[in-house]
Amino acid sequence: MKCHVCGEHLEPMISDLPFRLGPTSIVVIKKLPVLECTNCTEFSIEDPVMEKVEHLLEQTDGAAELEVIAYAA
Numbered sequence: 001m002k003c004h005v006c007g008e009h010l011e012p013m014i015s016d017l018p019f020r021l022g023p024t025s026i027v028v029i030k031k032l033p034v035l036e037c038t039n040c041t042e043f044s045i046e047d048p049v050m051e052k053v054e055h056l057l058e059q060t061d062g063a064a065e066l067e068v069i070a071y072a073a
C-alpha cells in the first residue's frame with residue numbers, strides 16, 4: 001500500500017490516535033494498528049480496523065470530555 005500524498009511506502013505501526021466524537025468529546029484509542037508513511041506524516045487505517053474503531057466509539061457514551069480506550073481490549 002502506498003501513501004496517497006507522496007507515493008512512498010506505508011509501514012505498519014502501532015499508534016495512539018484521537019477521534020473526535022463531538023464539539024467537546026474526544027476518545028483516544030491506544031495501540032491502534034495503522035499504516036504510516038515513511039516519508040511524510042500521512043497515515044491510513046485499514047477497513048477492518050476502522051470498523052472495529054467505529055464499534056468501539058459506539059460503546060462510549062460521549063459524556064466524558066476525554067476518554068482513553070485500548071484497541072485490543
Ligand SMILES: [Zn+2]
Nearest residue numbers: 003006037040
Ligand atoms: Zn507520504
